[in-house]
Amino acid sequence: MSELTQTGHNRLPLLRRKDIILAAVLVAASLILLLPSLSQKSSSLYAVIYCRGEKYKTIDLTSVKDSYTLSVTGTSEVLLRVENGSIAFESSQCPDKLCVKSGKLRYKGQSAACLPAEVMISVRSDSEGGADVISY
């Protein structure tokens, strides 16, 4: 055991007061940033599709009557499933399929991306999106 007590780790405690302050500050900061989008009372639901870094299309999810499949081509083609109140990656040619595994997005603030194809979808309560998402 004596060799263990000489290592750097035991001079490093598990938790210091600073750690708790750091955690508290970060949690507070993230909640402040998240709060506006959570507290917004709105029944509108838009899906914003970004393709290769730019806004490609905005879909009003509340007005979708019949679900359909939308093809978006970034660096490769992805298929998006658009339904009333939700949007999802249906298929993609990317290797890891993380986008498809994201499942249906149905709440505002949710987003999913297929980085290899450079396509991102984001669900929000306003149709704007774009650069002002920084402030939310």
Added chain:
Amino acid sequence: MNHTRTTADIAEKTALLGILSAQAVAVSFLEGLIPPFLPVAGMKPGFSNIVTMFACSSLGVTYAFFIVIFKALFALLTRGATAFFMSIAGGILSLAVMALIFRLGAKGFGLVGTGIASALAHNAGQLIVARFILGDAAWSLAPLLILTSVLAGGVTGIILKIVLPVLEKEKSHFLHKKH
């Protein structure tokens, strides 16, 4: 005699580095099998940082750097170029932050704080890469990433404290004790 000692040293270090790299990759592979419970698919707790943090504090930054590179190359082989850039950007930024904290010694953070700070740096690195791919829309993920790095980074620090005796034993199995 002196020469033989040095050659043996290199062999021992290489073997230990191989084991640690394999452990880091195994941990990140295993956590990839967990069904996504975080709101953004592809977000993972990043527990392989346990190995990187151990290497950085107990063996030196060079060891940790090689593990980061190895992990990125593994990502390149299994998941492609995007995953490689995400992995290396997060890995190097995270390593820089943890190396700085460990250097501060008693003035730095505890293991929980170090885990949180390096998880935050990891996410920041990945977000910067994502920014280049997705445009400014990527920033909207930031609040969530901050919140999850507190949880995942904190847990990483706690797990490191628990598995520390095992990792130290592993280290002394490969490296001759010099003290």
